[in-house]
Amino acid sequence: MSTLTEAPPPLAPQAPDPRPPKRRGRWTPYWLLLPGILWLIVFFALPMIYQASTSVQTGSLEEGYKVTWHFAAYWDALSAYWPQFVRSVLYAGTATILCLLLGYPLAYLIAFRAGRWRNLIMILVIAPFFTSFLIRTLAWKTILADGGPVVGALNTLHVLDVTNWLGWTAGDRVLATPLAVVCGLTYNFLPFMILPLYTSLERIDGRLHEAAGDLYARPWTTFRKVTFPLSMPGVVSGTLLTFIPAAGDYVNADLLGSTDTRMVGNVIQTQFLRVLDYPTAAALSFILMAAILLMVTLYIRRSGTEDLV
Amino acid sequence: MPFVNWLKRNLVVLAGLLTLGYLLLPNIIVTVFSFNKPKGRFNYEWQQFSLDAWKDPCGVSDLCGSLSVSLQIAFWATLGATLLGTLIAFALVRYRFRARGAVNSLIFLPMAMPEVVMAASLLTLFLNMGAQLGFWTILIAHIMFCLSFVVTAVKARVMSMDPKLEEAARDLYAGPFQTFFRVTLPIAAPGIAAGAMLAFALSFDDFIITNFNAGSTVTFPMFVWGSAQRGTPVQINVIGTAMFVVAVLFVLASMAVGNRRNRQKA
Amino acid sequence: MTNKTDPTGDVRLTGIAKTYGDFTAVHPLDLTVPQGSFFALLGASGCGKTTTLRMIAGLEEPSAGTVHLGDQDVTALPPYKRPVNTVFQSYALFPHLDIFENVAFGLRRRGLKSVRKQVEEMLDLVQLGEQARKKPHQLSGGQQQRVAVARALINHPKVLLLDEPLGALDLKLRRQMQLELKRIQTEVGITFIHVTHDQEEAMTMADTVAVMNAGRVEQLGSPTDLYENPGTTFVANFLGTSNFIEAEVDSKSGDDIVLKAGGGKLVLPEARCSAPASTGGKVLVGVRPEKISLTHADDAGEIPEGRNRITGRIADSSFIGVSTQYVVDSPVCPGFEVYAQNIDRDPRLVPGAEVVLHWNPAHTFGLDAAQSVFDGTEGSAGVEEAA
Numbered sequence: 028m029s030t031l032t033e034a035p036p037p038l039a040p041q042a043p044d045p046r047p048p049k050r051r052g053r054w055t056p057y058w059l060l061l062p063g064i065l066w067l068i069v070f071f072a073l074p075m076i077y078q079a080s081t082s083v084q085t086g087s088l089e090e091g092y093k094v095t096w097h098f099a100a101y102w103d104a105l106s107a108y109w110p111q112f113v114r115s116v117l118y119a120g121t122a123t124i125l126c127l128l129l130g131y132p133l134a135y136l137i138a139f140r141a142g143r144w145r146n147l148i149m150i151l152v153i154a155p156f157f158t159s160f161l162i163r164t165l166a167w168k169t170i171l172a173d174g175g176p177v178v179g180a181l182n183t184l185h186v187l188d189v190t191n192w193l194g195w196t197a198g199d200r201v202l203a204t205p206l207a208v209v210c211g212l213t214y215n216f217l218p219f220m221i222l223p224l225y226t227s228l229e230r231i232d233g234r235l236h237e238a239a240g241d242l243y244a245r246p247w248t249t250f251r252k253v254t255f256p257l258s259m260p261g262v263v264s265g266t267l268l269t270f271i272p273a274a275g276d277y278v279n280a281d282l283l284g285s286t287d288t289r290m291v292g293n294v295i296q297t298q299f300l301r302v303l304d305y306p307t308a309a310a311l312s313f314i315l316m317a318a319i320l321l322m323v324t325l326y327i328r329r330s331g332t333e334d335l336v
Numbered sequence: 337m338p339f340v341n342w343l344k345r346n347l348v349v350l351a352g353l354l355t356l357g358y359l360l361l362p363n364i365i366v367t368v369f370s371f372n373k374p375k376g377r378f379n380y381e382w383q384q385f386s387l388d389a390w391k392d393p394c395g396v397s398d399l400c401g402s403l404s405v406s407l408q409i410a411f412w413a414t415l416g417a418t419l420l421g422t423l424i425a426f427a428l429v430r431y432r433f434r435a436r437g438a439v440n441s442l443i444f445l446p447m448a449m450p451e452v453v454m455a456a457s458l459l460t461l462f463l464n465m466g467a468q469l470g471f472w473t474i475l476i477a478h479i480m481f482c483l484s485f486v487v488t489a490v491k492a493r494v495m496s497m498d499p500k501l502e503e504a505a506r507d508l509y510a511g512p513f514q515t516f517f518r519v520t521l522p523i524a525a526p527g528i529a530a531g532a533m534l535a536f537a538l539s540f541d542d543f544i545i546t547n548f549n550a551g552s553t554v555t556f557p558m559f560v561w562g563s564a565q566r567g568t569p570v571q572i573n574v575i576g577t578a579m580f581v582v583a584v585l586f587v588l589a590s591m592a593v594g595n596r597r598n599r600q601k602a
Numbered sequence: 603m604t605n606k607t608d609p610t611g612d613v614r615l616t617g618i619a620k621t622y623g624d625f626t627a628v629h630p631l632d633l634t635v636p637q638g639s640f641f642a643l644l645g646a647s648g649c650g651k652t653t654t655l656r657m658i659a660g661l662e663e664p665s666a667g668t669v670h671l672g673d674q675d676v677t678a679l680p681p682y683k684r685p686v687n688t689v690f691q692s693y694a695l696f697p698h699l700d701i702f703e704n705v706a707f708g709l710r711r712r713g714l715k716s717v718r719k720q721v722e723e724m725l726d727l728v729q730l731g732e733q734a735r736k737k738p739h740q741l742s743g744g745q746q747q748r749v750a751v752a753r754a755l756i757n758h759p760k761v762l763l764l765d766e767p768l769g770a771l772d773l774k775l776r777r778q779m780q781l782e783l784k785r786i787q788t789e790v791g792i793t794f795i796h797v798t799h800d801q802e803e804a805m806t807m808a809d810t811v812a813v814m815n816a817g818r819v820e821q822l823g824s825p826t827d828l829y830e831n832p833g834t835t836f837v838a839n840f841l842g843t844s845n846f847i848e849a850e851v852d853s854k855s856g857d858d859i860v861l862k863a864g865g866g867k868l869v870l871p872e873a874r875c876s877a878p879a880s881t882g883g884k885v886l887v888g889v890r891p892e893k894i895s896l897t898h899a900d901d902a903g904e905i906p907e908g909r910n911r912i913t914g915r916i917a918d919s920s921f922i923g924v925s926t927q928y929v930v931d932s933p934v935c936p937g938f939e940v941y942a943q944n945i946d947r948d949p950r951l952v953p954g955a956e957v958v959l960h961w962n963p964a965h966t967f968g969l970d971a972a973q974s975v976f977d978g979t980e981g982s983a984g985v986e987e988a989a
Contacts, residue, residue, distance in 0.1 A: 055427075055431060056427040056430075056431035056432075056433040057427075057433065059423040059424065059426055059427035059431075060423070060424055060427045060433075060439060062420050062423065063420035063421060063423055063424040063483055063487075064424065064439060064442060066420060066479065066480060066483065067442050067443070067446070067480065067483060067484075068442070070458060070461070070476055070477070070479075070480040071442070071445070071446055071454065071458075071480055072442065073461060074454070074457035074458045074460060074461040075457050077457065077460045077461045077464055078456065078457035078460045081460050081464075129354075129355045129358065130355065132348050132351035132352040132354075132355060133351075133352040133353075133355040133356055133359075134352075135348050135352065136348060136349055136351075136352030136353070137352070140348065140349050140352075146591060148356065150584060150587050150588070151356060151359070151360060152356070152359060153587075154363075154580055154583050154584045154587070155359060155360065155362070155363050155580065156537050156541065156583075157537060157540075157541075157579045157580055157582070157583035158363055158366060158576040158577070158579050158580045159540075159541055159556060159557050159560055159575075159576055159579070160541055160543070160557075161543060161557050161560040161561055161564070162366055162560055162572055162573065162575075162576040163362040163363065163366060163576070164362075165380075165560070165564060165568060165572075166361075166362035166363075166365040166366050166369070167362060168380050169365050169369065169380045169381070170361060170362065170365060172380060172381065214358065214359070214362065217355070217358075217359060218359070221355075267448065268447075271448055271449070271450055272450060272451060274450055275450020275451055275452040275453060275544075276450075276451075276452075276544075277452060277544070278543060278544070278561075282564055292450070292452045292544075295452050295453075295456055296452065296547075296548075299456055299459060299548065300547070300548065305460065305463075308456060309456065309457075309460060312452065312453045312456040312457065313453075315450060315452070315453055316449065316450070316453045319448070319449070319450060319453075320448070323448050498692075498694060500690050500691075500692070500694035501694050501696060501697075503661050503681070503688075503690070503694065504688070504690055504694040504695075504696070505696075505707070505711075506660075506661070506680065506681040506682045507659055507660075507661070507681050507682070507686075507687055507688045507754075508682075508687065508707050508708035508711060508753065508754075508757070509682045509683075509708050509711040509712050509757070510682055510707070510711045511680075511682050511711075514711055515682075518707075518711075519696060519698075522698045523696075523697065523698055
């Protein structure tokens with residue numbers, strides 16, 4: 028087919044062309060890319076530009092908005108909502124660390140110790156995705172209910188005293204506190220940590236463990252010096268896949284938290300959908316995007332894993 | 337002492353199983369509470385066993401309608417994203433071209449962007465264009481954010497495919513089209529299927545982007561969100577449990593078929 | 603069945619070359635492979651032999667030159683329009699199709715409807731009739747290799763191209779398959795062009811061998827010709843082992859050249875010298891290790907007249923079974939290798955013993971002294987033989 032689109036080769040014998048013949052289908056990659064890339068440009072890149080322009084507009088719903096290069100919107104947004112920004116980073120960061128601590132043993136278990144249970148455990152990790160995450164997040168309301176068994180146990184073990192002192196909980200409640208929000212975030216994004224970890228652990232040759240053992244490394248040393256460094260690509264992409272959505276999330280803060288646990292996502296949502304203050308919302312969203320991109324770039328630079336895609 | 341040693345050896349297993357429990361606990365709660373008969377409007381406290389919700393899953397107004405909207409959007413979004421994403425994946429793996437880096441970034445960025453940012457900016461675009469928010473704007477948004485995940489899944493598969501197989505096909509008298517449909521596509525199929533399943537799950541479960549761009553259309557996650565404010569019907573748990581069971585059965589069945597096929601051939 | 607004089611099966615490469623940017627994989631090359639022959643392209647990895655093969659198959663477009671099959675210029679034809687089939691390195695069997703469908707693939711693509719009989723016959727020929735419904739990954743390496751051959755041969759190509767077809771097999775199976783391929787080639791009479799890095803494989807199977815190095819054909823000829831009379835140190839080292847002595851041309855007597863090396867004289871038939879030999883000029887004198895006899899210095903008088911001789915001291919000896927391999931240090935050449943058949947073992951020939959090395963001058967060959975004596979040794983023949 029591609030030969031039809033090219034000029035037909037001359038039939039008369041001719042001197043051999045010293046240049047290599049043009050590769051057939053030189054345009055093929057561009058045709059393959061066109062529809063999808065166009066889609067991303069129009070519905071992903073272009074909106075970013077619109078949003079950037081909206082963030083420097085002034086006006087009102089009734090009279091319409093005009094670009095007035097009103098950069099003060101950024102300053103106003105930041106000074107009004109910096110606690111929400113700080114909270115977002117704090118909650119998402121804590122959740123990411125918890126995900127890594129909780130997810131690593133499970134990924135390790137699936138990769139090296141599960142044997143014939145490997146597939147079953149994988150299914151159990153992925154299957155909850157199919158129950159809407161909102162329903163599952165609502166279930167935490169039941170689990171962490173006031174006076175329920177979980178809160179009771181935490182109380183008996185004096186864990187709540189510690190978290191109260193840290194300001195993570197308030198009194199005998201876990202619901203509507205930062206702890207509940209972090210717990211929900213950790214839960215919701217844990218599979219995004221486990222899957223990349225598993226992928227990079229699974230690639231490790233099991234004989235490396237034996238070799239390390241043979242070379243006088245104790246199990247813990249083997250882990251520290253061999254397994255963990257080799258799983259770094261998984262740690263990096265898992266951290267990003269957990270932190271980014273967690274920082275922008277507003278569902279957990281809304282369902283499990285209170286007005287004191289609002290994150291930046293909640294503010295953007297409210298400004299956009301309830302208050303209809305588009306410039307402020309756009310500025311907030313733009314700041315969040317820039318902050319995340321900056322962090323991602325720095326993080327990837329430092330950990331040296333360029334090819335995450 | 338033997339117990340301590342055993343504990344030392346299996347510490348990682350125990351920790352892993354605890355995490356697995358943490359992951360599954362909400363699903364257990366969801367399932368158990370699908371048999372509840374709550375007193376008030378909210379289904380957060382256990383009252384008494386009942387099969388009412390299971391007997392009448394559509395008994396709440398709008399619930400099954402929203403489910404149907406979600407399934408339709410997920411279906412078309414999966415189709416669109418899989419088609420476009422597969423084309424991109426092939427272009428990336430099989431061809432050299434200019435602007436490769438830019439294309440890679442454009443694929444990567446949607447995955448590295450908080451949903452709320454994409455949701456808000458897309459809404460700005462739609463508002464600026466004066467687009468009518470609803471089914472179509474949701475579909476457009478879903479195809480957009482599923483695309484990158486499909487590209488990643490298909491790319492991995494195509495990259496691990498031996499390019500010699502296509503050369504062998506061409507050597508054995510298969511033209512470009514026959515080579516693609518007889519060899520390339522069947523071998524890439526598992527990657528495409530994985531990408532499609534991922535797209536379906538992402539689209540069906542998406543809330544944040546949908547919430548911004550839905551207008552008055554209500555998808556299933558939006559219905560759940562709304563009910564969290566007004567009162568949660570038990571039927572939500574029924575649907576959630578059913579989806580979970582169907583997914584597990586589907587995977588188990590496809591694994592069983594795969595195993596049997598292998599055993600027959602061996 | 604075979605018609606050796608029919609020119610339609612000749613493969614003719616004219617000035618064919620391949621460059622990738624600044625890198626030249628194949629320098630302009632002329633080569634004719636006659637119909638019905640078993641032709642081997644031999645060389646280390648990266649020497650351009652596979653690129654040459656791929657240009658014949660149509661999988662690589664030549665930067666210059668033409669490919670003819672008989673009288674037809676196929677240079678511009680895509681691979682699926684060339685009457686040429688390939689047995690790929692590591693086979694490239696389609697993993698999603700069973701053995702039957704793999705073998706039937708080419709026939710089906712050419713629109714044949716009833717392929718069953720042909721496929722079954724072909725599978726019987728390669729003794730895989732029982733495995734028709736298995737998937738490739740369920741077969742052993744040797745079986746997969748036979749499927750790859752069957753899949754190509756069933757199309758009755760004018761030329762069968764084999765790209766390192768035995769590389770993935772273990773030594774014993776490789777020997778067996780070498781004979782098997784040779785048998786199939788004689789039976790079907792198709793031209794085989796075989797790319798390999800294994801000199802032994804090339805020599806056992808091929809009628810004609812082209813030794814390639816750095817994108818050029820170093821020498822072309824029958825295996826015996828290449829071995830007995832190599833034209834360059836590369837060929838001499840790549841095919842087997844050679845000893846080299848740097849010598850100076852002293853005089854000419856009849857058909858022979860007389861050379862000075864160290865204190866002694868060596869005789870080299872002029873016909874076996876590929877270098878210009880003017881009196882006073884330098885020549886590399888080569889001799890194969892198995893052509894040399896070893897005599898203890900005490901018995902030097904018993905050596906017949908007219909043989910080339912060198913003195914030295916045994917540095918090392920290793921017993922191989924059929925032969926004993928000695929390394930002899932001589933003033934004209936350190937590390938001279940000698941393979942002695944284990945017929946009558948002289949117990950005095952141990953490391954440290956003074957010996958005389960002697961051989962028939964007819965086994966001597968002369969090369970241009972301007973080249974390195976190490977070409978073709980490291981990383982090529984040596985390593986690959988170990989693999």
